[in-house]
Amino acid sequence: MIKTRFLSNLLLSFIWLAVTGTFSFVNFVFGFALSFFLLWLISRDEQNNRYLSRGPKLVAFIFFFLYELVKANLQVAYDVxxxxxxxxxxxxxxxxxxxxxxxxxxxxxxxTLTPGTLSLDVSDDRKVLYVHAMYVKDKEAFIADIKNGFERKLLEILR
Structure with a gap:
């Protein structure tokens, strides 16, 4: 059902491009957002809402990752x-x-994409991830940052 909603969103976006006659990326993004909003307005059941609730979470996650990426880059660059x-x-x-x-x-x-950290291995039972970090001032705070940041936000999108 999520694929159907996504394809409906894409189809409505292309219809928007055809109706407006302006074939640009910005117009496509606007049409995608507009059709996403329209699908949200007409959706009633929980399955449709799963697709519609993931969109804002995905956008928020992208901004969260970009913030973490810039922060880590600045920290490593300052140290260098x-x-x-x-x-x-x-x-x-x-x-x-x-x-x-x-x-x-x-x-x-x-x-691994975040500078200063590197995923090394996953335990055989897949319950532990080993990470090398350049800046470990407080081990528990580092674990909490990963658990409450990347892992929690990623699982909200995927589940």
């Missing part, structure tokens, strides 16, 4: 250009709420 040594590297064992291969893989990749 200053003569002081601020790194406190460590390998952290993060317990996972993610269960499926897709959830674990996406989480590990998001962590």
């Amino acid at each position: 250009i200053t003569p002081s040594y601020f790194m406190k590297p460590g390998i952290i064992k993060i317990p996972l709420d993610a269960k499926t291969d897709v959830e674990i893989t996406l989480l590990a990749n998001l962590i």
Whole structure:
């Protein structure tokens, strides 16, 4: 049902492009947002609302990831250009709420894409993710940041 709603959203977006006669990316994005809003207005059942509730969560997650990416880049760049040594590297064992291969893989990749962190391994029982971090001042705070940030927001979208 989610695929059907997404395809309906795309179809309505292309109809918007044809009706307006302006074939540009900005007009497509506007048509997609407009059709998303219209689908939200006419949806009644819970299955349709699953697709419609994921859209805003996905957009919020993208902005959250971009914020974390910029923050980590600035932290690493500052450490590189200053003569002081601020790194406190460590390998952290993060317990996972993610269960499926897709959830674990996406989480590990998001962590690795953020400068200063690298996903090393997943335990055989898939309950623990090992992460190398350049800045581990407080182990529990680092784990809480991953659990309440990347993992929680990712699971809200995927489940």
